[in-house]
Amino acid sequence: MAARNARLGLILFGIYLVIYGSFVLINAFAPNLMESTPFAGVNVAILFGFALIIVAFLLSLLYGWLCSTPSTTDESGKGAA
Amino acid sequence: MIYEPSMMAVFIFLGFVGVTMGLSFYLGGKAKSSAGYFAAHGQIPWFVNGIAFAGDYLSAASFLGICGMIAFYGYDGFLYSIGFLAGWIVALFVVAEPMKRLGKFTFADALNARYQSRGITLVIGISTLAVSIFYLIPQMVGAGALITPLLGFPHWAGVLIVGVTVVIIVVTAGMVSTTWVQFLKGSLLVIFSFVLTVMIMQRGFSVKDGGIDGYHFRTLGPFAASELIDPEHPLQLAAPLKDQPELAEATLAFESSNDGEQPTFVVAGDTFWYIDTHAGSEVFLRECQTMQTNPEGQLLVNGTPLGTKKGEAELHPVGYISKLPGDVESSGPVGPLSFFSTLQQSEVIIWKKKFSKEHPGMTIFTPIPTAGSKVLRPGENPKFAGIRSSNPIDKLNFISLMLALFCGTASLPHILIRYYTVKDEAAARKSTIVGIAAIGIFYVLTLYLGLGAMTSGALDLTDTNMAAPLLAKSMNEFLFAVISAIAFTTVLGTVSGLILASAGAVVHDLMKNVLRMQINDHEQVRLAKITSVAVGAVAIVLGILFKEMNVGALVGWAFSIAASANLPSLIMLLFWKRTTQEGIIAAVTVGMVTSLGWILASGATLSTVFGLTGHPGYVPFSEPGIVTIPLGFLTLVVVSLLTKPHVDTPTEAAS
Numbered sequence: 001m002a003a004r005n006a007r008l009g010l011i012l013f014g015i016y017l018v019i020y021g022s023f024v025l026i027n028a029f030a031p032n033l034m035e036s037t038p039f040a041g042v043n044v045a046i047l048f049g050f051a052l053i054i055v056a057f058l059l060s061l062l063y064g065w066l067c068s069t070p071s072t073t074d075e076s077g078k079g080a081a
Numbered sequence: 082m083i084y085e086p087s088m089m090a091v092f093i094f095l096g097f098v099g100v101t102m103g104l105s106f107y108l109g110g111k112a113k114s115s116a117g118y119f120a121a122h123g124q125i126p127w128f129v130n131g132i133a134f135a136g137d138y139l140s141a142a143s144f145l146g147i148c149g150m151i152a153f154y155g156y157d158g159f160l161y162s163i164g165f166l167a168g169w170i171v172a173l174f175v176v177a178e179p180m181k182r183l184g185k186f187t188f189a190d191a192l193n194a195r196y197q198s199r200g201i202t203l204v205i206g207i208s209t210l211a212v213s214i215f216y217l218i219p220q221m222v223g224a225g226a227l228i229t230p231l232l233g234f235p236h237w238a239g240v241l242i243v244g245v246t247v248v249i250i251v252v253t254a255g256m257v258s259t260t261w262v263q264f265l266k267g268s269l270l271v272i273f274s275f276v277l278t279v280m281i282m283q284r285g286f287s288v289k290d291g292g293i294d295g296y297h298f299r300t301l302g303p304f305a306a307s308e309l310i311d312p313e314h315p316l317q318l319a320a321p322l323k324d325q326p327e328l329a330e331a332t333l334a335f336e337s338s339n340d341g342e343q344p345t346f347v348v349a350g351d352t353f354w355y356i357d358t359h360a361g362s363e364v365f366l367r368e369c370q371t372m373q374t375n376p377e378g379q380l381l382v383n384g385t386p387l388g389t390k391k392g393e394a395e396l397h398p399v400g401y402i403s404k405l406p407g408d409v410e411s412s413g414p415v416g417p418l419s420f421f422s423t424l425q426q427s428e429v430i431i432w433k434k435k436f437s438k439e440h441p442g443m444t445i446f447t448p449i450p451t452a453g454s455k456v457l458r459p460g461e462n463p464k465f466a467g468i469r470s471s472n473p474i475d476k477l478n479f480i481s482l483m484l485a486l487f488c489g490t491a492s493l494p495h496i497l498i499r500y501y502t503v504k505d506e507a508a509a510r511k512s513t514i515v516g517i518a519a520i521g522i523f524y525v526l527t528l529y530l531g532l533g534a535m536t537s538g539a540l541d542l543t544d545t546n547m548a549a550p551l552l553a554k555s556m557n558e559f560l561f562a563v564i565s566a567i568a569f570t571t572v573l574g575t576v577s578g579l580i581l582a583s584a585g586a587v588v589h590d591l592m593k594n595v596l597r598m599q600i601n602d603h604e605q606v607r608l609a610k611i612t613s614v615a616v617g618a619v620a621i622v623l624g625i626l627f628k629e630m631n632v633g634a635l636v637g638w639a640f641s642i643a644a645s646a647n648l649p650s651l652i653m654l655l656f657w658k659r660t661t662q663e664g665i666i667a668a669v670t671v672g673m674v675t676s677l678g679w680i681l682a683s684g685a686t687l688s689t690v691f692g693l694t695g696h697p698g699y700v701p702f703s704e705p706g707i708v709t710i711p712l713g714f715l716t717l718v719v720v721s722l723l724t725k726p727h728v729d730t731p732t733e734a735a736s
Contacts, residue, residue: 009174016170023163024483027459028476031468035458041422043457045156046528049163053521056170060514063174067510 005067012059019055023048090231090562097566101262101573102250127508129264131515136267138165138490138516139523140216140575144270144568145223146633147524148552149545151531152400153431155456157465158531161633162524164486168640169520172491173513177506179655192650196662199595204669206590208646211673212493213583214619215642217576219635221624224572226546226632230554231565237625243569244621247576251584251617252610263574269567271519274526277564280556281533282420286427287411292398292538293555298448301325301354303363309356310344318347327352328366337436346437346445351384355435355447367450370396370432370542373443396446398551400540403450404428417529424532427453432542446542456535464634467702478702482637485706489640492647545631576620583616584609638680641706645676649713653721664721672713679705 026033026048034045143165150158193201221240228239291297304322310333311317318331333344334353347354347366354366373381380387385394405412406426415423431451434444455461460468467475534540534552541547550568554561588609592598600608627635649672650665680686683705684698 006179013170013174016167016174020167020170020483020487024480027160027483028468028480031458031460035454037422037425040418041425042418043421043425043454045459046159046421046457049159049528050525052163053166053525056166057514057517057521059170060173060517064510064514068507 008066009063012063016056016059020052023052087558087562090558090565093559093562094231094566094569097563098246098570098573101265101570102246104262104265127512128515129261129512130508131512132267132519133261133263134267134512134516135271135519135523136263136265136571136574137578138520139267139270140220140223140571140636143523143527143633143636144274144571145226145546145549146219146631146636147527148531148534148549149547150462150631150633151528152534152537152540152548152552153545154462155431155451155532155535156459156528157462158633159528160459160465160483161486161637162527164483165490166517166521166524167487168490169513169517171488173510173517176491176651176655177509177513192654192665195654196665198662198666200666201662201669202590202594204666204673205647206586206595208642208669208673209586209590210583210616211677212639212643212646213579213586214616214623215677216493216636216639217579217616217620218623218627219630219632219639220572220576220579221620222627222630222635223546223632224569224576225624225628226544227550227565227569227572229544230541230547230550231562231569236628240621240624243572243576244617244624247573247580248614248617250573251577251580251613262570263578266567266571266574267519270571271523271526273560273564273567274523274530277553277556277560278526278529278533280560281529281552282416283414284556285412285415286402286405286423286536288403288405288409289401289538290403292400292540294397296397298397299327299368300365301327302365303360304366306358306362306364309364316344322347328354332439334437334439337438345435348439353445353447355449357450359450367448369448370446371440371443372396372446372543373440396542398539399430399432399446399448399542400535401430401538402427402536403430420529420532421457424453424536425457429453429456429535431456432540456532464703474701477707478704481702481704481707482641484710485641485644485704486637488644488648488706488710492643492651493640580613580616580620581609584612587612634685637704641680641704641709642673642676644706645709645713646673648672648710649717653714653717657718657721659721659726660717661721661724661726663724664717664719667720668713668717671716672709675712676705676709679709 027045034048035043037043039047143162147158147161150161152158192205221243224243225236225239228234228242229236232239234242290300308319308321311319316333318328318333322328323331328347328349331347331349331354334346334348336345343356343358345356346369347356351371353369353371355369357365357367371381371383375381382394382396385392387393387395389395404427406423412423428450430448432446433449435447437443437445451461460466465479467477468479470476530549530552534548537552537555539551539555541551550561550565553564588600588605592608593600593605646669649668650660653660653668654665679700680703682699683703685703687698
């Protein structure tokens with residue numbers, strides 16, 4: 001159970017790391033992209049920033065939910081990893 | 082600016098702080114043993130603990146520093162919000178549960194559960210102390226920023242009041258009371274920030290030419306660019322401008338960074354006019370504000386002694402919009418998205434500090450009309466301007482900061498001890514999720530609050546940290562008093578948590594485990610209280626010294642030190658079986674010493690703290706994280722491989 005949670009945590013961490021990393025790298029190397037306004041006149045910098053906060057919360061909910069569900073797929077999960 | 086205290090504000094404030102402290106004493110009476118003092122008996126409900134996480138984390142720095150940075154430069158301060166929150170992902174997904182399984186009271190116990198090494202206890206104890214003290218500085222600076230507009234006291238008095246109050250709280254109470262107090266403040270901070278945000282949207286935006294004191298800043302022009310300078314005398318104004326009554330006997334002045342081609346200011350008597358050429362062929366002259374200390378040591382504002390009496394002057398508050406989309410005077414109420422889209426198409430007056438060659442020692446606050454689209458994009462703050470430069474080293478400073486914020490949360494000693502105040506891993510997990518939700522909502526609000534402050538007309542040019550309380554003041558006195566009281570108690574709570582963590586490190590780690598002092602339970606609590614007084618005194622002194630710095634930036638540094646010193650060991654211990662105790666000791670020492678040294682040698686510290694204005698520093702950029710965090714990992718791996726592997730005892734091998 002503990003090992004499964006730890007692996008799950010690392011996977012979700014990996015997902016967030018990719019999103020956060022791309023935000024930082026776009027800011028550093030393509031700052032002009034952050035200025036375009038794709039939706040409702042609001043620019044990418046703000047939309048992406050809000051998305052990072054919302055995604056963090058959603059991932060933590062998902063993690064909490066998956067960890068507290070007594071797993072019946074533990075064996076198959078191990079096989080997949 | 083000079084602040085007049087308001088009686089109602091003071092009463093509400095004192096009532097609030099009084100209730101908080103009373104609660105603290107009442108609850109503190111229940112904690113007598115050392116387990117209760119340091120870890121609240123492991124009995125705090127998870128929801129309360131989650132909001133208390135938010136209370137701990139949403140320190141003065143989050144509230145005051147980020148709002149201030151956004152109010153003065155736009156979007157950039159929000160980068161801190163994003164990084165601070167992202168750090169929770171590391172804390173929850175990677176560190177939370179293994180820590181809870183390993184630990185007892187402090188961070189050192191967790192790292193040492195496998196080795197029982199005095200060396201590890203020693204270095205972790207010291208790094209906990211270093212991070213706590215560095216994190217204490219911005220809290221104390223923030224306290225001063227809150228007290229000044231509220232009670233009219235000088236900055237140092239605010240710092241002293243917080244220091245003394247907190248030491249009293251910590252000495253009389255302990256972890257139980259700080260948790261409940263943090264819960265109370267965490268909830269109030271989020272609720273009132275929300276109320277303030279709704280009021281900002283209701284108020285909408287309107288075009289102004291000055292701040293809330295009713296002063297209208299003058300603008301002259303437009304003039305044709307060609308009629309500005311006398312063609313015969315290149316250092317004089319042309320005839321048509323000289324004839325303006327405001328500009329009689331005017332001279333030209335050049336910005337100190339300017340090579341002398343184009344003048345920046347027109348100086349007429351004590352009034353400085355900024356030559357605004359951003360509209361191309363049309364030139365406007367915009368009235369500036371100046372500040373200077375004369376040879377007699379007197380502070381002059383716009384050429385007149387600082388004061389509120391007749392014949393004295395003070396800086397006018399600023400922060401206003403000069404143009405709205407469609408050239409309307411007022412936008413009316415705006416929604417959560419149209420708030421940004423309206424601002425995006427507006428023009429905001431951003432006041433920047435400039436210096437002139439002809440007037441050394443004088444700070445010239447210069448009104449610069451700035452397009453909303455620029456205000457809402459990253460890279461306007463000089464600290465982040467590197468992302469628009471073609472020099473890769475400048476970009477590294479930004480990446481380095483974002484890395485430190487990401488890694489720092491999980492390594493903060495006062496955040497980690499909260500994992501031990503609930504009864505099991507499931508509860509720790511749930512309280513972290515509650516914490517992330519509360520903190521996430523708050524950080525979304527910081528962008529509204531900061532931009533609201535930017536257009537509130539209430540900004541104090543001399544202190545970025547005061548933007549949020551002054552925004553509340555521009556709404557009404559009651560809200561101002563409540564927000565200040567919450568922020569102030571937030572400082573109290575965060576500072577008490579940090580002092581507790583430091584006291585835990587000194588007594589539990591250094592005295593009991595390293596020095597092997599024979600101290601009983603009762604003595605341990607007594608020694609912790611003595612330590613708290615000492616740490617409090619250090620924090621007061623540092624809080625006064627670092628007054629000039631934005632508190633958000635100071636917290637960023639505390640994160641860098643925490644991440645560099647603690648994170649490599651924590652991660653490797655949890656995920657690499659070959660880690661040895663020598664590896665941990667080396668990594669913590671190297672991470673702590675290099676990050677601390679880097680910060681102290683950076684240009685930012687040398688110029689703001691040691692008074693060496695303009696000193697470039699001895700390191701290429703100011704944020705150490707991108708160098709020192711990998712260095713910590715590298716040290717740990719190399720030293721671990723060079724030393725004898727740890728032999729697991731049978732029980733630990735089984736788990």
